[in-house]
Amino acid sequence: MPISMAIEIIPKPIEKIPSARKKLFYFSIFLFLGLLLGYFILTSLEKKSENTRDNLKEALLKGKTPETSSLEEEILNDEKKIKDFSPLLGKHFITSRIFEFFERSTHPRVFFSGINLNSLKSIAKLSGQTDSFLTLGQQLAIFEKEPLVEKVDISQVSITKEGKIEFFLNFSFNPKIFKYPSGAKGEEEIYLFDY
Template identity: 45%
Template sequence: MVEIIPKKVAPLSRWVNILFYFSLALLVFCIADFFILGNSIKKSQKALTNLEDSLLSGKTSERISLEKEILKYQKKTEDFSKIIGGHLETLKVFDLLQKNCHPKVWFSSFSLDSKERQVDLSGETQSFESLGQQLLIFQGEDSVESVNLEKVSISKEGKIGFSLSLSLIPNFLNVQ
């Protein structure tokens, strides 16, 4: 049967209202976020495209400064290589003399012309025999190109004074 007198509608609970308004606010927030994030993505894509174009089309200022710095260090390295390439290792001469000195020969003066690879020595020995042996030792050395006995004298004490020069092989003084 049909009721003619309307009945009062039961009021909705408070939680249902809170849930409804919260859902409505969340929906508005999601829609706003959609447009904001979409705009942000477009800006980021444009910036990325600009960066890719600048990388492809030319060099960045940072890259140019790095290249200049690298070239500066490369030049320093080349300069150092030239300097070290022209350096002669004169210490090898002392090793040569130490290794090839006769026990009865005493050297009193030493002169080295590194550009000409010439060593001038003067000294004393007790006999011509030990002087001859010293000359043979130097002549048998692979790093000595030639030996020249330039002066021989006998002192009052009977010792043999001498001067000799050694010519070294071309690459002996080079740094290896």
């Protein structure tokens, strides 16, 4: 036998694969299987959540009648109108509030027969009648104590044939008297409506 054959018959030792390379190979397989498993789990969860979402949408649509939808739309339109109208209302003068003021603060023995009102300048001129100068003085004292009256003075006083006192009063008001109440309890509401 030739020597070259003898060498071929003797088994060669098997080359060992380094352990780091083996670990990397098994780790790669494990990672691939984990990713594959994760993909299928996430896909099934996505389908379940889509089904749940669709079921909830159907339940909402079943609960929503055309009447409810039209009411919701109407409410949203009204809300928009209120938001658009609020700034205008804040600038609006409510001249009728002056009558509430005079009703509350007029002496029982004083009678007012006329009023000339300028709400833009917050001034008024009143003509009235009373029985005596004492009552007129009491009426002036009542007006001077009012927080919404900035100034009040008598411009003319005379005695009628019947013995009554006829007079004219000039007022200067705080502009808050003509403003729309804000919703929160503000000064103007306390003064005008705190009986």
